[in-house]
Amino acid sequence: MDLPIKLISTDFDGTLFAEFETPPIPEPLTALIGRLQRHGAKWVINTGRDMASLMESLGRARIPVQPDYLVLVEREIFEHRDGRYAPVAEWNEACATDHAALFARVQPDVPELERWISERFQATVYEDPHSPLCVIAANNGDMDEINAKLDEYCKSVPNLTVVRNDVYARFSHVNYDKGTALSEITRCLGLDSSVVFAIGDHLNDLPMLQRKHAAHLAAPGNSVPETLAAVRDASGYLCRQTHGFGVLEALNFFLGAHKGGI
Numbered sequence: 076m077d078l079p080i081k082l083i084s085t086d087f088d089g090t091l092f093a094e095f096e097t098p099p100i101p102e103p104l105t106a107l108i109g110r111l112q113r114h115g116a117k118w119v120i121n122t123g124r125d126m127a128s129l130m131e132s133l134g135r136a137r138i139p140v141q142p143d144y145l146v147l148v149e150r151e152i153f154e155h156r157d158g159r160y161a162p163v164a165e166w167n168e169a170c171a172t173d174h175a176a177l178f179a180r181v182q183p184d185v186p187e188l189e190r191w192i193s194e195r196f197q198a199t200v201y202e203d204p205h206s207p208l209c210v211i212a213a214n215n216g217d218m219d220e221i222n223a224k225l226d227e228y229c230k231s232v233p234n235l236t237v238v239r240n241d242v243y244a245r246f247s248h249v250n251y252d253k254g255t256a257l258s259e260i261t262r263c264l265g266l267d268s269s270v271v272f273a274i275g276d277h278l279n280d281l282p283m284l285q286r287k288h289a290a291h292l293a294a295p296g297n298s299v300p301e302t303l304a305a306v307r308d309a310s311g312y313l314c315r316q317t318h319g320f321g322v323l324e325a326l327n328f329f330l331g332a333h334k335g336g337i
Contacts, residue, residue, distance in 0.1 A: 078116055080291060080329055081266055083108065084146075084257050084283060085322055086275035087122035090295055092132060093318040100136045101319040107326060109140040119144035119260055121253045123240055123279055125205075126153070126160070144260050148205045149238055149279055150251035152259060166259050170251050177234055177248050178207045188228065192221055206245035218242045240279040254282035257289065272329060274322055281305055291329045295321025 085091040092099050108118055120142045122129055129147065145153040145160055151167050153160040185208050189200045192210060198221065199211040208225075212218035222239055225246075229235045238247045253275070261271055273289035275281075276298040284292050284305050292311030294302050295318055303313060312328050314321035 078111065078114055079270065079331070080111070080272045080326070081116050081270040082257075082261055082264060082272065083111065083116060083118045083326070084121045084253075084271065084273040084289065085118070086253075086277070086280050087120050087124060087129065087132075089276040089297060089318065090274055090280075091120065091319055091322060092136065096318065098136060098138075099132075099319075100138050101323060104319045104323040104326075105138045105140050107323060111326075112140060112143070117143040117260075117264060119146060119257065121146040121149075121257060121273070121275070121280075121283060123149050123238070123243075146253060146256040146260075149253050149282075150247065150256055152256050163259075163263070166256075170248075173234075173248050173250065177232070178246070180232060181235060181246060182207050184228070188225070191224060196221065203245075206247065209245040210243070212242040212244075215242055218244065238279050240277050252282035253280060254285055254288040257283050258287075261288075272326065274325055276302055278302070284311070285309065291325075293321070293325035293328075295325075297321070 112118060125147055129145065141155055143155050147153065150170055152163040154163055188208055192198050192200055196217045197213045198217060201209050203209055210221055212221055222237060222244060225237045225244065229237060234249050236247055236249045237244055257273060261268060268288055269290045271289035272291040273283045274293040274295065275284055276295050278299065278301060280302060283289065284302065286309050292306050292309050293314060294306040295314045297317040307313060312325050314324045316324045
């Protein structure tokens with residue numbers, strides 16, 4: 076069967092997965108993804124989470140299908156092979172090298188940025204393996220101001236950007252995000268963006284919600300205004316339903332006449 080969608084890219088939290096729903100990932104959605112996989116489509120969970128956090132939540136969700144690829148911390152790619160998720164070495168090694176060089180340049184400036192944030196806001200500021208500066212703000216209003224300060228700083232450092240999701244933010248390299256990782260998977264599969272579907276709800280999904288990465292774009296009904304606007308401007312699909320049921324709605328919309336036979 077010649078599917079109109081051969082690569083499915085779903086954000087996790089707020090899109091595929093609703094923490095307080097039972098089940099957190101709708102059964103009709105996993106059934107559809109499973110049918111698409113059996114007809115040759117590939118599925119990638121494209122998330123800001125790390126491996127341990129994602130695997131724990133997927134385990135609790137007890138879904139009957141497994142993603143073919145993972146994009147973790149918005150940049151690292153893993154492929155499901157022989158019952159495990161193995162790193163896509165060439166991409167991940169380049170990603171690690173480029174981030175190490177970039178963050179070495181940033182590290183001396185981190186204490187001053189931390190002081191600026193701590194003097195003005197009740198925020199948690201820390202370093203982790205993925206960024207020399209991570210911030211959890213008390214609310215979105217505070218994060219708007221912090222984000223503006225960090226964006227201004229990024230102008231002084233080539234290739235540095237801020238990745239934000241709700242009240243969370245961290246630094247990253249401009250060449251590695253949900254969109255570029257999705258396009259790398261597309262390239263590895265010998266596909267092009269015309270057969271790629273991408274859906275997400277928040278600010279860190281914006282890089283993949285572009286037609287250069289996916290021809291079929293969607294946002295669930297619970298998406299933030301910026302994401303809804305981006306998908307609308309790209310002539311994508313705005314779901315009436317939220318979370319996983321929104322993903323199901325969007326997939327059925329794009330599959331169109333094919334859906335009855337899948």
